[in-house]
Amino acid sequence: MASVEKRVRNGKQTWLARWRDPDGRQRKRSFARKVDADRFLAKVNAEMLRGEYVDPSDPTTFREYAERWRVSQVHRPTTQAHVETNLRRHVYPHFGDRRLNSVRPSEIQSWVTRLTATLSPATVQVLHGIVASIYKSAIRDRHVNASPCEGTKLPKKQPREVVPLRTEIVHSIAETIPERYHALVVLAAGTGMRQGECFGLTLDRIDFMRGTVRVDRQLVHLARKEPVLAPPKTIASHRTIPLPTVVVTALVEHVRRYPITHPEGLIFTDDDGKPLRRTAFSREIWRPTLAAVPDAPAGTGMHDLRHYYASLLIRHGESVKTVQSRLGHATAAETLDTYAHLWPDSAETTRDAVDQVLGRTSTERTDREDVTLRSPSATSRP
Template sequence: MANKKGKRRFGSVRQLPSGRFQIRYPGPDGKMRSGGTTYATEREAEKQLSLIEAKLLTGDWTDPKRAKVKLSEYAAKWITERPDLRVRTVEIYRGLLRRHIVPYLGNVPIGKIDTAAVREWRAELVSAGVGASEVAKAYRLLRAVLMTATDDLIIPRNPCRIKGAGEEKPDERPVLTVAQVFKLAKMMPEHLRALVLLATFASLRWGEVVALRRKDIDLNARTVTVRQAQVELDTGELIIGPPKSRAGLRTVALPQAIIPELKRHLGNFTGPEPEALVFTGKRGGVLRRANFRRATKWGETVTTLGVPNLHFHDLRHTGNTFAAESGATLRDLMERMGHDSVRAAMIYQHRTAGGNRAIAQAMDDMINDDPDDDDGSAGGLALVG
């Protein structure tokens, strides 16, 4: 049935054999779309076309067909369409989806997810005993997925609007004293003592320190260069790749006080080849977290140290704290720690080693002047024996 008022300037209305009216209109991509419902009168259909035209003009239009896609399907595609994600990040995202999002919201069409549904989902996670940090991570992932759905014009706005829901408030992590760092190193098996010192005083992540090669350590210049990192997946697969971020590619100055122990380690436990791994398992294989914990009796050892809840990552945290206390600039600290800055260009600027060297010197002073070092194990580096 032709429109009696003549051709519309936007879209069209046609009468179906049933007697009801259907609309068709061009989306922002120029493709023609049919309305998702029909109308009893032509006037109602015309009114709906006018509303759609207004939304297109204001940028508030959303695609009704794509809004019917289930969240589980869209979220899975969201992950696969991000090729720059690190393998470990993909594993984490898929785990969060599988454990915390899909069981509750996976079968819900994206267009049906509103703030009330998100609030109820989050409350269910909390009541189920999911840890606060895990809930925050799941919320941030859902928010990111739905933000893309907003950008894709599938939903009008992101329903993840719960204030503070994505914030993590982790417990305050312990910071060791200089004396405790050296005492802990001394409590390690001989082939792992230097690992503790290097992870602490160079502020290295686990994946960075276990991926180091002989060529990465320059004893004369007193530096360690981070070129790659080891990632261990839940499946047990080990992947060697670039550091966590572009800022992770860095050269860190080392305090003189740990150089003798590094020299001893390289001479006794590291192969002569430039590509030889600096730290390995007892039999020379790649060092894994589980093997490290077993070899060091980590839980028992840190309890004896007096810090029973100490995690390996707390060594980096301790080193970061030492560096911050040296009075170095924020810029030098971020470079040393391998952190990305909002001013990403700063990462690539040519930097002098002055600030970095000042941090290492301050650490040396801290080590030599530590008042808690009763047995002289820090200043004298009495680790052998």
């Protein structure tokens, strides 16, 4: 039962509020005025009735709770590593040692503003989303009764229009890159597979007779660990892609020239037969190749070969659903958000459709009027 007691120590008068929390533990808090103690107890009682009570003296720090939350999440290995890195680099230096229930919305807003000065809007949104998820969990666990992330104003992502590579540049990249990786470029440009999906392709996933490739794994890289095969990015990323003849030919020639020696059957490896690492491949193979390709746009990456593949499908009249399926997008909206500007403008088609109907009707009416005006009966008097 809650109560307020008057206490006098060394001539100083205070008021002690006592109550039992939902777990039955005795709690107390001292106030300088009785009215403040009464108000506090009224608030505590109301929160317990609503099931929103949290211990105001909870000493749990943000870091302590965030680490418990992090290890309990059902994340892919790459996502686990990504979350751990972001918390360690960008969140813990600001809030790690703070009591979880002491962080205020204004402090979250200030933190976001500081991050925006050095990081992209997309990265800031990801970081804020991680912290918001932690507080959402903390509310369920009754460590806090409200999230300081509610109402935060986040920087907006600037729309970036995809500009596909020209075919001659794709050809130049494929011909300039070391021969060992020629088929890798052809595969990426001819199937739209992601870099990790290409690096993780094994011989048993290719059906040369039917001309298809099954995508159900990717090569992932974790800090201070060897690359491993893991499920692809999303459920929608599991897909079967038709292989054009040019891709089949390149793969057959690659396997002939570079026999598979990796235990997992990886098709693409380095000179030592080891899995390709993103950073090493970019530094030692991809960037030197681009430097030798005239007119290659600055910042071109392997992902641009995926955009090139999508642009070919769109140019040859494939539907949004087909492009979505081939690329392994989770929704058609994701496909449209990225490539809508590449579909042919329907303005002329709309004009032609209207002209063919309304124009014909208007012409027919004019012809009838002309016939009526030329008819003798139209000019004769009764």
